[in-house]
Amino acid sequence: MKTDKKSIRTVEPFIWELSVPGRVGVSLPEADVPEYPLPGEIPLRTELPLPEVSELDVVRHFTRLSRLNFSIDTHMYPLGSCTMKYNPKVNDAVSSLPGFSEAHPLLSEELCQGSLELLYRLQTALAELSGFQAVSLQPAAGAQGELAGVLMIRAYHLDRGDRKRTRILIPDSAHGTNPASVSMAGFTAEQIPSDKRGNVDLAVLRERCDDTVAGLMITNPNTLGLFEEQIEEVTAIVHQAGGLVYGDGANFNALLGYLKPAHVGIDVMHFNLHKTFSTPHGGGGPGAGPVGAGPALAPYLPGPIVRTVEPDVRYTLFYPEKTIGRLKSFYGNFGVLVRAFTYILQMGGEGLRAVAEHAVLNANYLKHLIEKRYRIPYNRPCMHEFVATGDVAPGVHTMDIAKRLLDYGFHPPTVYFPLIVKEALMIEPTETESRQTLEAFAEALLKIAEEAVSSPELLHEAPHDTPVGRLDEVRAAREPILNRTQTGIT
């Protein structure tokens, strides 16, 4: 087999395969201080196996690698729940202003009032959009925001001496990270089914709510792209049982200017700035997952956060009264926060409402264009995304459709999620795609549905036009090759 160590050969060679002894890729200053011997008592490194390559080698290598990627800048990328909207370039430009990029997190407060002002104004804007009393910008990603929120719920109950609440309920239409976040916070996760319309099954919820329930984690709009029609009943049932409600804000882009989650009984929620607020995903991160909370949980927010000393003039860091503490060093992914704040300033309140309107309009229009050929299991007006199924012909699966889309120059939607829909294709076009692009994408999907009947092998063998074909994931996991040494190439 080709994963035999000696025969591995990749489309682009590894950076260390380009290494020639004596080459360097950077010029560094000469020493202007006396030479000091390295300390004798500390064991020294004997070998440093890093590549020796020129600057041009490095530039070409990574540029060639970049060209093997699909990205928003090059392709429509309609991944459901991931909100792959355009990432404005001005956000990146602003975040690299020296006043931000060269600001040290431990400067005394009088020397970093700019950073503190920005953090404060971003906290305030997110609170205004969501209706929460306070916001902490500390979590580095959505999942860390979830952990923060669940830890806050835990601290709240313990503070009241309520130690028997060990369960957190999660609808089966919730975001995928929720169960793991619940475990990390020391709770047991328990699934609540959806009803026929794709809402939380209220009868089951009522039955499961008692004085051992710490709370509910709900994604709204849920991962079917549907707004939870009885959201106020859901939160009331949980509150009556003494529990609190966590809102997963991954889909908050659908609600901008249309609903403040705090108004329907959500007690704590995270925001994904890398989704709703247009910051780039960077091939996996960094994101930012601020958490907002209402009166019950605001005192428990992770710190530090920023408040004003003298409104509009002077700002200071502090820890909320009963804070769950820190989740990382310093104050969140600041560079990401700068981008999100820039976006909010540019869009303004009315621009953000237009984001929700056009995201929802685009999703419904796209659903309309393909529903004659693709089954939509919960077919009612959707929010910013919808779930179709890929079983358009016998023997054809969602994965086949996804891979064939690559040949048509589109990144596939999210596949096989949510788990409650078999053969799920979860499609989120976002507001930044034009009507023409949506129509071209729909046309590709319809064409593929035809191919599924007329020449299914085209789908089974797809993709055809990518640098590598469909890759064997089982083989990768069987005997993992995870670094240079394991390839045998040096």
Add this chain to the structure above:
Amino acid sequence: MIPYIPHTPEDRQVMLSALGLTNVEELFHSIPQKHRKPEIRLPSPLSEAEVVRELKRIASRNTSAEETAFFLGAGAYRHFVPAALEAIVSRGEFLTSYTPYQPEASQGTLQAMFEYQSLLADLLGMDTVNASHYDGAAALAEGVLLAYRAKGGERKTAVLSSALHPEYISTVRTYIEPHGLRIRGPGEGAWKPEELAALVDDSVFCVAVPFPTFLGDLVVYRTLCTATHEKGALFVVSVDPISLALFEPPGAYGADIVTGEGQSLGSHLSFGGPGLGIFATRGELLRKMPGRLSGITCDRKDRNGFVLTLNTREQHIRREKATSNICSNQGHVALRAAVYLSLLGKTGLRTVAELTYRKARYASERLGSIPGYRVMNSGPFFREFVVRCPIPAEEVVHRLATQKIIPGLPLSRYYPDRTQDLLVCVTELNTKEEIDRLADALSRVGAEV
């Protein structure tokens, strides 16, 4: 018109009529009416030029490191970032792609991840490095949790060196608190190997130490690592990666888990984030580690390619039984580190580390020889050292700021009784002239006492 929403009035009309609607608001009718479309008190939209002007005004309220003689570190370090690095990482194909869940459309990201995993594994002397964690603090916290799980959950105590970054210790507390675990070490002020060894008993699942320490000290951990293993616990090291260009990496003396902050590898200070959580393990601990991994496989024509692998550890597959809830990581910062290590290479990284070490030594000699000042580190250090000042360190910082010198971190920020101690950081970017200027300014302050 908003440049990021391309719809013309005509587009909207066509789309709405296709849906049989007259108004886009009709699509929001499932939202309870009394809460629908609330007032949003945010300013009106701004043009790009106006936004840039406002953000420049805000940025100008910060003191930027490059406009001063800068000696502040304490977990966020200013090293040289080559222009070629910026050019590479700002390519949209890297910056605006998602997690590589569709490998055939993401080979660039996946190979870059694989190269990051490899370059870091080599630097740390470890078997497996994941594709990144949030930052050095969160990585250490999850490293401690990994050790707890790996020891089966019976042992409930983690020994932490009191010389870890104070914010890392706080972060570990937040993460382990729900699991009913205890921390020993910081309360005892234990950080020397023999002090830590004395705290290890049958209830301890790991010993976690920094290299170098928060106060810059270089510590030899080989004996402590062996003693920890003899007591059946795992050894965890939180490292500064640049120091490992000169000194023995933790993998060489048997560390089980290595974490660290990788911001110094090609990323800016950026007010403390995004950082880069380095996370490494050895042997079978791999099966329990958090985070993504890029691995090699084949396609149907036997061509090699990369995929995300061992996903059954992760939250989207294993749900509540996952090894962690981490999903988004710091992938783009890991890319920066991979490009940085490639550009600097074998000789460049060593040069950066040597210059840093020598300049820090020079600075400590200059500062230690000023009347009224004393260097507090008793042994060798890498890029930071503590100077005891004749007056409160906060006052020193305040006075020197007017001369465009940021002399370091007053340790009272973390240790309230160390009012006169200043943590000074020196890197290859500090010139001898700057160090001399710092020394002159400090001696003037000293002379006034």
